[in-house]
Amino acid sequence: MRTIGHFIGGKHVEGTSGRFADVFNPATGEVQAKVALATDAEMAAAVANAAAAQPKWAATNPQRRARVMMKFVELLNRDMDKLAEALSREHGKTLPDAKGDVIRGLEVAEFCIGAPHLLKGEFTEGAGPGIDMYSMRQPLGVVAGITPFNFPAMIPMWKFCPAIACGNAFILKPSERDPSVPIMLAELMIEAGLPAGVLNVVNGDKSAVDAILDDETIQAVGFVGSTPIAQYVYARATASGKRAQCFGGAKNHMIIMPDADMDQAADALIGAGYGAAGERCMAVSVAVPVGASTADALIAKLAPKVEALKIGPYTAGDDVDFGPLVTKEALARVKGLVDQGVKEGATLVVDGRGFKMQGYENGYFMGGCLFDNVTRDMDIYKTEIFGPVLSVVRAETYEEALELPMSHEYGNGTAIFTRDGDTARDFASRINIGMVGINVPIPVPLAYHTFGGWKRSGFGDLNQHGPDGFRFYTRTKTVTSRWPSGLKDGAEFSIPTMK
Numbered sequence: 269m270r271t272i273g274h275f276i277g278g279k280h281v282e283g284t285s286g287r288f289a290d291v292f293n294p295a296t297g298e299v300q301a302k303v304a305l306a307t308d309a310e311m312a313a314a315v316a317n318a319a320a321a322q323p324k325w326a327a328t329n330p331q332r333r334a335r336v337m338m339k340f341v342e343l344l345n346r347d348m349d350k351l352a353e354a355l356s357r358e359h360g361k362t363l364p365d366a367k368g369d370v371i372r373g374l375e376v377a378e379f380c381i382g383a384p385h386l387l388k389g390e391f392t393e394g395a396g397p398g399i400d401m402y403s404m405r406q407p408l409g410v411v412a413g414i415t416p417f418n419f420p421a422m423i424p425m426w427k428f429c430p431a432i433a434c435g436n437a438f439i440l441k442p443s444e445r446d447p448s449v450p451i452m453l454a455e456l457m458i459e460a461g462l463p464a465g466v467l468n469v470v471n472g473d474k475s476a477v478d479a480i481l482d483d484e485t486i487q488a489v490g491f492v493g494s495t496p497i498a499q500y501v502y503a504r505a506t507a508s509g510k511r512a513q514c515f516g517g518a519k520n521h522m523i524i525m526p527d528a529d530m531d532q533a534a535d536a537l538i539g540a541g542y543g544a545a546g547e548r549c550m551a552v553s554v555a556v557p558v559g560a561s562t563a564d565a566l567i568a569k570l571a572p573k574v575e576a577l578k579i580g581p582y583t584a585g586d587d588v589d590f591g592p593l594v595t596k597e598a599l600a601r602v603k604g605l606v607d608q609g610v611k612e613g614a615t616l617v618v619d620g621r622g623f624k625m626q627g628y629e630n631g632y633f634m635g636g637c638l639f640d641n642v643t644r645d646m647d648i649y650k651t652e653i654f655g656p657v658l659s660v661v662r663a664e665t666y667e668e669a670l671e672l673p674m675s676h677e678y679g680n681g682t683a684i685f686t687r688d689g690d691t692a693r694d695f696a697s698r699i700n701i702g703m704v705g706i707n708v709p710i711p712v713p714l715a716y717h718t719f720g721g722w723k724r725s726g727f728g729d730l731n732q733h734g735p736d737g738f739r740f741y742t743r744t745k746t747v748t749s750r751w752p753s754g755l756k757d758g759a760e761f762s763i764p765t766m767k
């Protein structure tokens with residue numbers, strides 16, 4: 269059995285805890301590797317390595333740091349097929365989708381090539397008599413990222429690319445469900461010229477996370493995962509004085525106005541609701557058609573499309589819409605929620621619970637499910653299902669539709685489909701959600717903008733990647749300087765002002 273250890277100080281290191289987690293192939297249900305779960309001592313060793321490497325890296329001029337990112341981008345492109353295959357084998361998503369996962373991270377690395385420009389400070393000449401004032405952004409030191417299973421390439425890169433480009437050293441604690449790609453990324457960073465110790469990957473579970481949260485050297489933690497863990501990580505990291513930004517779960521609504529193009533809206537819902545088996549924090553899981561005839565027309569278009577979804581292992585090629593869920597537990601949980609929806613009285617228009625993949629009977633596959641007449645008191649409405657299940661909640665008016673995402677606990681993404689500019693503008697302005705699509709179902713901002721949810725989808729300050737990524741991983745120092753010729757004699761007792 270293949271074992272996956274850690275990547276510390278620029279090399280592979282075997283785990284010493286004797287504790288391992290199974291890494292499954294979700295398409296077959298087989299255990300394909302065992303990943304080591306780090307001890308506190310292993311985490312401390314990684315942090316010590318990072319702390320030793322960081323000052324020299326921070327002192328490397330930003331252009332040279334940017335060149336490492338430039339080379340990293342080239343190597344990601346060189347190894348794209350290999351990375352995508354390793355990703356699909358552990359996650360289960362299709363190969364084109366796995367490539368998308370790598371490319372969305374690569375785009376953040378590309379953005380970080382601009383580090384010299386982004387890190388330029390501010391300068392005021394003559395802020396006072398003979399006084400100049402300047403601000404500079406300095407790295408924090410050793411920082412950490414804790415990432416989820418659903419984007420094992422993109423989200424680690426969202427975290428470590430800006431952090432490292434800013435001159436920090438990084439500890440990555442990826443998901444224990446699909447740990448191979450994060451280690452491959454660290455190898456490529458070393459090949460790209462990153463000094464050993466600047467990027468370390470430590471595999472583990474809650475115990476490794478707690479070791480990060482309590483560590484006194486680590487200055488900042490970026491987390492992405494489910495909301496209860498995001499809130500826990502935020503509370504514990506900030507209690508130990510760290511800077512933290514922790515992004516959580518979602519329940520993304522898409523409103524369909526009566527004037528929308530119903531074919532476009534239905535296609536958008538199919539891709540955004542069922543792509544990656546619904547295991548995306550920006551998946552659309554609730555469709556809100558406005559008016560009974562809009563709802564009837566939408567259901568009529570959606571139902572045959574959901575029934576026709578092509579499900580299969582990533583090895584089946586490009587002709588597959590989505591693959592299996594990530595684990596047996598995830599499959600049981602999603603099917604259990606569908607059972608619950610039926611019990612609560614929602615109309616199950618398409619039932620994918622019984623789907624079996626021929627030749628892959630032990631894989632974690634299920635078919636797409638479509639619910640109609642879902643109401644806000646139902647568990648399937650309140651809970652993030654994280655599976656191939658779309659719920660239709662009918663609304664009579666735009667105001668009633670708007671009120672649904674407004675009052676939901678999550679605030680990650682949302683969308684509206686309409687041809688009316690006034691409605692779209694009103695929606696974008698009033699909605700209390702971080703990322704908004706207008707006739708775009710999954711409005712994931714590009715690398716040079718920032719990504720972040722509101723309400724219980726995000727704890728802490730600043731968004732991920734874009735200029736916020738650089739702000740999160742640096743702190744500002746402001747220098748007020750005067751040369752001796754500008755000094756007056758004698759002590760000054762009152763606060764200097766510009767009066």
Ligand code: NAD
Pocket residue numbers: 414415416417418419441442443444472473474477478492493494495497498515516517518548549652654680721725
């Ligand atoms: P998860 O919360 O189970 O795990 C995330 C990370 O936390 C992993 O590294 C895991 O090892 C660690 N962890 C798990 N349990 C822990 C515990 N009890 N104490 C400390 N650490 C623990 O999430 P997941 O299942 O890997 O990912 C899916 C979730 O992530 C979904 O809720 C999804 O919406 C969310 N997500 C959010 C975003 C975003 O940007 N908002 C992006 C992707 C995924």
